[in-house]
Amino acid sequence: MRRPVTIRQVARRARVAPSTVSRVIAGKGRVGEETKRRVLKAMEELNYHPNSLAQSLVSGASRKIGVMLPRMTGQWYQDTMITELLRGIASSARKADYDLLLASGESGIEELSSLDRLLQGKRVDGVVLLGAGEDDRLLDRLTEAGFPFVRIGRHEFRTDILSVDTDNRAAGQDAVRHLTELGHEKIGFAIGPRGLTASWDRLEGYELALKKAGIVPAKEWLLEGDALTLSPNRTLSLFLGQPNPPTALVVGDDRLGIAVIRALAELGIPVPEKLALVAFNNSSMADWTTPSLTSMDIGIDQIGFEAVELLLRSLTDGDFQGRSLTVPHRLVARESTLGTSRPGGIPFSAKPR
Numbered sequence: 001m002r003r004p005v006t007i008r009q010v011a012r013r014a015r016v017a018p019s020t021v022s023r024v025i026a027g028k029g030r031v032g033e034e035t036k037r038r039v040l041k042a043m044e045e046l047n048y049h050p051n052s053l054a055q056s057l058v059s060g061a062s063r064k065i066g067v068m069l070p071r072m073t074g075q076w077y078q079d080t081m082i083t084e085l086l087r088g089i090a091s092s093a094r095k096a097d098y099d100l101l102l103a104s105g106e107s108g109i110e111e112l113s114s115l116d117r118l119l120q121g122k123r124v125d126g127v128v129l130l131g132a133g134e135d136d137r138l139l140d141r142l143t144e145a146g147f148p149f150v151r152i153g154r155h156e157f158r159t160d161i162l163s164v165d166t167d168n169r170a171a172g173q174d175a176v177r178h179l180t181e182l183g184h185e186k187i188g189f190a191i192g193p194r195g196l197t198a199s200w201d202r203l204e205g206y207e208l209a210l211k212k213a214g215i216v217p218a219k220e221w222l223l224e225g226d227a228l229t230l231s232p233n234r235t236l237s238l239f240l241g242q243p244n245p246p247t248a249l250v251v252g253d254d255r256l257g258i259a260v261i262r263a264l265a266e267l268g269i270p271v272p273e274k275l276a277l278v279a280f281n282n283s284s285m286a287d288w289t290t291p292s293l294t295s296m297d298i299g300i301d302q303i304g305f306e307a308v309e310l311l312l313r314s315l316t317d318g319d320f321q322g323r324s325l326t327v328p329h330r331l332v333a334r335e336s337t338l339g340t341s342r343p344g345g346i347p348f349s350a351k352p353r
Contacts, residue, residue, distance in 0.1 A: 066124035088304025172205025232263035291335030
């Protein structure tokens with residue numbers, strides 16, 4: 001078997017010292033353009049690919065990104081959101097020749113311990129934090145250590161940190177506006193986990209859209225997402241059993257939307273004839289159910305991809321300042337709002353505001 005090419009062989013071919021080859025690989029130190037050209041040409045001729053460990057030793061970088069997952073007991077693991085985020089994160093990291101180290105915990109103490117293990121000995125160059133509403137101590141630890149990180153999900157009070165999210169307030173508005181344009185005036189809303197900024201942003205968008213449509217929201221139109229998750233049949237029976245019940249409902253994710261469709265079928269309530277339904281995330285599950293589920297695509301994999309891009313930029317640009325990045329959203333209208341008489345899978349284009 002052919003032995004791997006070494007830095008010394010590259011140096012001999014380029015007629016330079018091995019240390020010069022190392023500086024070219026690391027992108028550090030002064031190397032003349034002609035010398036650099038010879039080194040790169042020698043690397044190409046010998047089919048030399050720098051070993052990641054060697055690069056780490058030369059540059060002082062680990063070429064690894066830490067990913068702090070939400071608590072294992074959280075509802076994040078009950079749908080495809082984590083998978084989609086990790087797909088985007090892995091795609092961006094792979095493009096930049098970085099590997100991933102995953103960390104998690106089932107309590108705040110375990111999360112801090114996992115984070116500390118990532119930071120010790122510079123095992124990673126930066127951290128992507130999958131914000132789940134209970135990560136303030138993690139933010140404080142990373143900030144105090146001066147360690148590069150990006151949070152997935154906007155933080156209500158920490159505008160000084162790098163973060164990537166969709167505009168959940170605008171997405172909430174567009175979900176409701178889709179329903180009002182179909183003629184609905186009584187629209188319910190299932191409030192998501194109260195620890196998430198996204199839940200409150202979407203609720204605010206829901207209320208704002210109703211106001212713009214000249215509709216006064218009623219408190220009876222609001223549902224607790226947790227109650228709907230734990231007991232969908234009973235919760236929906238009470239919700240729809242009130243005088244003048246809503247004719248449409250917005251829920252927080254596709255998993256819950258599918259549970260609602262199943263419960264309504266068991267209750268003999270047709271969708272969308274008696275209750276139209278809009279969910280969030282636009283996962284592959286939205287096409288599997290009958291009727292198919294209208295869902296807001298918030299670009300989950302793109303959020304993961306952009307989080308790594310933002311982190312890597314902060315690593316290479318010493319003057320880069322903290323800022324938030326917003327990924328576009330779009331509503332994909334299907335049978336749960338359009339019915340079977342109109343084709344599903346139609347991207348809903350928001351009108352200019």
